[in-house]
Amino acid sequence: xxxxxxxxxxxxxxxxxxxxxxxxxxxxxxxxxxxxxxxxxxxxxxxxxxxxxxxxxxxxxxxxxxxxxxxxxxxxxxxxxxxxxxxxxxxxxxxxxxxxxxxxxxxxxxxxxxxxxxxxxxxxxxxxxxxxxxxxxxxxxxxxxxxxxxxxxxxxxxxxxxxxxxxxxxxxxxxxxxxxxxxxxxxxxxxxxxxxxxxxxxxxxxxxxxxxxxxxxxxxxxxxxxxxxxxxxxxxxxxxxxxxxxxxxxxxxxxxxxxxxxxxxxxxxxxxxxxxxxxxxxxxxxxxxxxxxxxxx
Numbered sequence: 001x002x003x004x005x006x007x008x009x010x011x012x013x014x015x016x017x018x019x020x021x022x023x024x025x026x027x028x029x030x031x032x033x034x035x036x037x038x039x040x041x042x043x044x045x046x047x048x049x050x051x052x053x054x055x056x057x058x059x060x061x062x063x064x065x066x067x068x069x070x071x072x073x074x075x076x077x078x079x080x081x082x083x084x085x086x087x088x089x090x091x092x093x094x095x096x097x098x099x100x101x102x103x104x105x106x107x108x109x110x111x112x113x114x115x116x117x118x119x120x121x122x123x124x125x126x127x128x129x130x131x132x133x134x135x136x137x138x139x140x141x142x143x144x145x146x147x148x149x150x151x152x153x154x155x156x157x158x159x160x161x162x163x164x165x166x167x168x169x170x171x172x173x174x175x176x177x178x179x180x181x182x183x184x185x186x187x188x189x190x191x192x193x194x195x196x197x198x199x200x201x202x203x204x205x206x207x208x209x210x211x212x213x214x215x216x217x218x219x220x221x222x223x224x225x226x227x228x229x230x231x232x233x234x235x236x237x238x239x240x241x242x243x244x245x246x247x248x249x250x251x252x253x254x255x256x257x258x259x260x261x262x263x264x265x266x267x268x269x270x271x272x273x274x275x276x277x278x279x280x281x282x283x284x285x286x287x288x289x290x291x292x293x294x295x296x297x
Contacts, residue, residue, distance in 0.1 A: 008230030011222045012238040018219035020245035023095060024253060025212045027086040032199050034083035035189040037209065038076070042185035044213025045220075049179035052221070060179055062172025067164055071177060072184035074161035078102075079185060081154035090147035091258045094136055096246035097266045098151030100239075103273050104129040105159025113163060121279040128272035135265025174224040182216075237277045240270050 022041075029037055053060055062068055085095050104126060110116040118126075137148045168177060201209075226235060243266065250256045258266070 004229045005234055008226045008228075008235045009238045011226035011229065012235055013241050015219040015222040015226065016239055016242035017245050018215040018222070020096065020242050020249055022212050022215040022219070023082070023086065023099075023246060024092055024249045025208050025215070026083050027088075027092050027095070027254065029205065029208055030086060030088050032205065033193070033196055034080050035192045035196065036199060037083050037212070038079050038185055039189040039193050040209040041212035041216060042079075042182045042189065044210055045216045046179060046182035046186050048213065048217040049175060049182055049220075052217075053175050053179050056173075056175060058173050058175045060176060062168060062176050062180075064168060064171045067168050068172060068177065068180045069184070071161050071164040071168060072181045073188075074157045074164065075181050076185045076188050078154045078157035078161060080189075081150045081157065085147040085151035085154060087147050090145065090151075091256045091262070092250040092254060093243065093247040093256075093258050093266065094148065094262055095151050096243045097136055097262075097269055098133070098148065099155050099158065100243055100269065100273060101129065101133060101152060101155035102158035102162060103276060105156045106162045107159075107276060109160050109163040110166070114166070119279050119283065121282075122276055125272040125276040125279065128268050128275065132265045132267075132269030132272060135268065136262050138261060174220070174227075178217075178220045234281070237274055240273055243270060 026037055050060070052058075082095065082099055085098065086092070107118070107122060107126070111118050133152065137144050137152065165177065172180075199205075247258075247266075250258075
């Protein structure tokens, strides 16, 4: 497929909007337990991706079920924590920002697990991210808001999941990985939901839960299509638009506005993510140049 950065960026923007819409819907259903929300939306997404895999003739499992399991487990627990942070009173913009720390945690995980080197620019990005997270968490003598802690844990586990995805890139397609992740999440949450007891759902709740599953499915598909048109080193920065969408949804739908310190923390955190993106892109350019020199010898 011919490279098309503009089309890839548009797909990523659309995916970011869908993910923000899913987070907003989860917040609207705060009174349903996190495990129950996960069970319903994952079931919808798993069914949709089952048919996508069948249509594309993709295997439902890749060559490394052990890594698929790790990716699904980290992703599942991350989803639970993000849903736990999506309370009625905690701003959706803060939930989105803390979730986006996944890129920073993925950098740390790649360094510790994959033994990748960290550049000076990435060290600066880590320091900025730490300052931004502290500003959003706003620790006080009485402690830190529990939803904020949940959001940060969600970002950390998502970062670990993304690191596993990097190991899986040659052993499973994005469609197979997403199906396994969604099926695992539905099956893992079901026993807990059965113990807790199912909530009596009305047409509104059923419709919103189905909507969450559709947003997740379409978002993942658009994500996959985006990276078919352009490499992540050129377009992944557009994923930070999810924070802007969450901010706008918070204002227009939930009539909430984060305080000034949280907004400044968010700006610092996004700056750290963008800096990390450009450092990765710069390293990729150096690697390509080295490969070209070797091929010329």
